[in-house]
Amino acid sequence: MALVTLGINHRTAPVDLRERIAFTPERMEEAFAELRVASGASEAAILSTCNRTELYLAGDDDCAPMVLRWLAGFHNLDAAELEEAVYVHRDADAVRHVMRVAAGLDSMVLGEPQIFGQLKDAYALARKHGASGSFLSRMFEQTFSVAKRVRTQTAIGENPVSVAYAAVSMAHHIFSDLSRNRALLIGAGKTIELVAQHLSEAGVKDFVVANRTLERAQSLAEAHGGKGIVLSEIPGYLADVDIIISSTASPLPILGKGAVERALKKRKHRPYFMVDIAVPRDIEPEVASLADVYLYTVDDLRHVIEENIRSREGAAREAENLVTDGVQAFLNQLRALDAVSTLKQFRQRAETLRDAETEKALRALRNGSDPETVLRSLARGLTNKLLHEPSVQVRKATTEGRTEVTEWLRELHQLDALEADAATTPEKL
Template structure:
């Protein structure tokens, strides 16, 4: 049994590549079903955010290429397009990676809490689709538990700065005073909610929220006093916006160069600050070529993330110790699963022997045979039946390590035989111990 994590993130791949490898919320169920059609993949979950796309899977055999091959096939990519940017983590390394990601240790902004919620959503989706099982269920349960422990026992989450916060911090570098600015938010997901909350906390009150579903804008209206509009109304409101923040699940750009050109003309070339937090991008990159249009993407935000870096790095050192210990625990559990089929078969076989001998003993008792004689015969027969296959196997061995293993397996410390042959010695000791325990 093996676990594997394959993906790319903000550190390994530029935005253009991440866009091409992204899996949207709408296509995620189909992607999971398509991935688990591959016979090598027993279980799978896909995490896809603006900063990363990662596949976590359970494989019966260590086939590291199956996921990268699937990514290329699913997204119609050439292997040369994506392979240089992919990372692969097998087994314990995959477990450690999952723990680090959920804890914010692998984020663009160390300690940001948003990724944990995104990971929980990714797992919930996979679980609903039936693409997780015993192994990934345990992995993600442990992942969330480790993330909670790290956040509660280290300073990694103290004063954490999210990507949304970084976007707002960047706006303060463009405008001297943002409190009187008008903000247009496009989308109503978690990222936009975080942006809105940070803006509101900075004193901004002129907020317009644009979304395809008006129902999802309700929270912004009640909590932040935002004015809701539909996406089709964007052209009428762009010219009034000093700042635009966008993060939707659209596969195509929502705001084009022409729309911003028109808005700037209406604003008499008054500056516009635009932040595209979506992957794939919501705002056409060509907008950045326009004079007085300041366009930033998620990759640009890395340059403005600097608060509390030292304290977070110190917390990472503490967190790594937790990650190491808990990943070892998980791998021990995973390794133990290998023994389950053998133990199940052993119990089934011994139960069958017991049933057979018990039936014979009961028939003798009903026939009036002496109970003590019946019990002795029953115990002796059990010992003989239980010992037959191990004894025959040991007689064919000529390996001291296997003899030592047999002594450990049957708990023979303190049980010694005078037989000269190692095979006979171990066999006799096993027989003697089994017989003694049957008598008691």
């Protein structure tokens, strides 16, 4: 079974390309339906976050070229443009990559924990759509086990340096005392939950949470003493908030330049701090051109994040060792499964030969043949049938210079031990 991981991330592609290749929840069913047909893979999973889009596929052949063409076509992109940003990992390297992703070792924020949950969600979604079989299931289960060990056995996750934390940290550059500022959070997913938590810890007491569903917005807002609204109500609150942080799965911008301009007129030059964590972007890029607006995207958070990475680099080295052990354990598991399958086939062949020789012997007995003669013939015939093909293959391998086959035969049948026993056994007088 061949394993292929194909994708782009924050290191290989700018945000404008990442947002064009992101999979929206509404198109996931369509994507799964097309992907396996187009690639020929028997199993597939899709991970799509603000920083990466990755496809995990298992099949009999290397399907990377077909997957690349499908991915470009699905998102109406030029395959040549996409090819420049895409990375491909195969087999053991693919396993190592997904384990590093789950452990936060490949994230913009080294060791950030959100990707672990996002990868679990991607696996659950693949299972929901019937796209994940036994191979990917084993890989993901081993991956999650390794990621948990990284979290519990290293200090890689001790310092809060997630994208959400970096966004809140940047707010201090604009506002010295966050307790005086009101925040509008757009979205109600895990990232916005973390943003709300970090803002609350930084002193922000006044929250408005806007979401597509009011119930979810109210639930998150009330946890921090705030107010929940639906997306359509945002314009009515814009003039009264100072901090806007957005992270939704919307395929189109939620906050446009016109709405912000109208709000600015009411604010009398009070600055806005905005962070658009979403891919595709929730806030129109043109908003950044407005006076008194400080708009940042996930790519703009890099310098804040890099300052915090150093504290995790030692733990990352320990984590890399755990990943290496995890990859080896998974490969050993696959080899063991392959051995079981091979041994099963070997036994079935031996039993087929046995049954054929046994039936031949029974026919001879029914026809009145001498039982001793029949028994000796059965033993001789079964021995010849079992040893014929292996003998042919060993002679062929030796002729071709593959002498290791002879060594394996001696090891399999303990021939050296038998010779040693024979040499130490005294002859009978």
